[in-house]
Amino acid sequence: MPEQTLTAADSRTVRFGYHGSTEVVTRIIRLAGREEAGVRLSEYDIADPFRGVRAGELDVMIVKFGINEPDLVTSRVLTEDARAVVVGSGHPLAARASVSIEELADYDAFAPPGDFPAYVWDDVVPPRTLAGRPIRRNRRVRTIPEMMRMVAAGDAVHISLISLADIAPPGIKVVPIHDLPPAPVTLAWLRGAEVHDHIREFITAAEAEASR
Known part of the structure; x- marks a missing residue:
């Protein structure tokens, strides 16, 4: 992930991509034990959903359903969306x-x-x-x-x-819709990119809490 110049105020900010409602995003932030003030939300374009992560503009993005993108990594399932x-x-x-x-x-x-x-x-x-x-x-x-x-x-x-x-x-x-299963919700980030410690901590904490 390209290096960015970070100020003291945002050096631990999670740049988080989402689409649509923020309700599921809020659930994941709580799983990670973070305050919403420490997460900068950016709504991505559904017509080109992975552009922000691939461009290094987002640290993680929310993904619903499974993806098979060779350059992206996904977390464990964190929650569901009916x-x-x-x-x-x-x-x-x-x-x-x-x-x-x-x-x-x-x-x-x-x-x-x-x-x-x-x-x-x-x-x-x-x-x-x-x-x-x-x-x-x-x-x-x-x-x-x-x-x-x-x-x-x-x-x-x-x-x-x-x-x-x-x-x-x-x-x-x-x-x-009562006869379709809910969508699994995960986080995705760029494979092989530098992932800052606070981003790894965010992902790991959310996974650990979701597995309880």
Whole structure:
């Protein structure tokens, strides 16, 4: 990881990349026994999620589901994020307490945005339901706001994670999916890069507390 000039105030700051809600991030910070003031959060672009870590701008980033990137290392599973579908408030499923993935095959869903790895998107938005029905991943966007506008208009549904309920804009409902397993949540960082002691301590402490 490229060296940076650090001041006394931020020499132990963890530069932490995340996407979407910060609720899961807060859980991990607590696992690591750190104060939130010692963590500098940066939201990464879902269309190019690993750019910040690869560029040395982030020390660690949050990862949901498994990744297979040769230049990145991941921690043990630290927590989980339950599955949900994001729909417009006027959608037929919006008032439900939960839905089945089988029902979601009746609606258009999204293809991976930008350069988001297709193999990870297969975990986020499975190509088929558990019974084998194809999910129509035919809507294409580059940004989450664009996706949310399309969902709010009722043009598609987004199969995602329950943590999005924390940041859902007006006109959006987040409904649990009761028959998909939760997403495992890990940290990822650049393989072979210099990892400062306070970053190693952060990762190790979070892993140790999560395993209790």
